[in-house]
Structures are given as C-alpha cells and as structure tokens.
Amino acid sequence: MGESSWRIIFVEILPNLVSIVGASFIGSVMLAIMTEATLSFLGLGDPSSISWGVMLNNVRTSSSMLVGAWWELLAPCIALIFIAIGLAMLNFAVDEIANPQLRSHKGMRRWKNLAEQNKAQSSEVLVDAKPALRERNNDEPTNLYSQPVR
Secondary structure, eight states, X not given: OOSOHHHIIIIIIHHHHHHHHHHHHHHHHHHHHHHHHHHHHTTOSOTTSOOHHHHHHHHHHTTHHHHTOTHHHHHHHXXXXXXXXXXXXXXXXXXXXXXXXXXXXXXXXXXXXXXXXXXXXXXHHHHHHSOXXXXXXXXXXBOTTSOBOO
C-alpha cells in the first residue's frame, strides 16, 4: 500500500536534488575545462590538439613574453576567465532557482517589493489624474482651461 516507488522518486526526491545535481554538473564541467587547460599548459596534454592550454604552452615555450608579444597570452587567459565566471554565475542561478530556501525568501521578497512599488505608483497616478472639482459660478468669465479669470 501507499505511494508507488516512481511517484516517491519523481515527486518527493528528485525536485529536492535538482540544485545539487545541477551544481555538481556545472562544477564538474568547469573543473574539466580548467584541468585540461592546466595539463596542456604543463605539456602533459596532446600537443597536436588545439586548446587554450596548448596555446598557453606555446606562449611559454616560444618565449613570446620575453620578445614582448603579450597579446598571444591574452586571448586564452581571457577565454578561460570568461568561461569560469560564466559557469560560476550559471551555477548560482541554478542554485537560486532550484533551492527552495533561496527561492522562498530572497526571490519572493524582491517580487513583493516590486509589486508594492508598482501599486503605489499606479495609485499616485490615479490620484493625480482626478480633476479638481469645485462649484463654478456661471457669471464668472473663464479662459481656455476652465479656470476663472481674475
């Protein structure tokens, strides 16, 4: 009796593991890229393949920095930095979306504050849009804007 095994797995267990699995996968991808670049830079990778680590190794072995060709070092370093930062930000985003604690407090508070601000702004606009009503004496001369001329 009770719930089926598949329902327990897909409804109770799996939604709580999404952030852990996502963070582990993205962290593993980042680690694999950095490990390959490091090993290729040290000369332990395949020199016939094209990678950022091989590019860094070529800069090191050809003494490009001593000659003053610093731009050869710039491209692979910037690419590795952008990949690492991008994957780290993706990891934070997956964690914020999938983690119930982060989702319930931080995100909901932000959306509630935005909704309150929009509501306050729309009520101010409605109050300002109402015309000022007052009784007008018919024998007062008026200008274009229905204001009495003094």
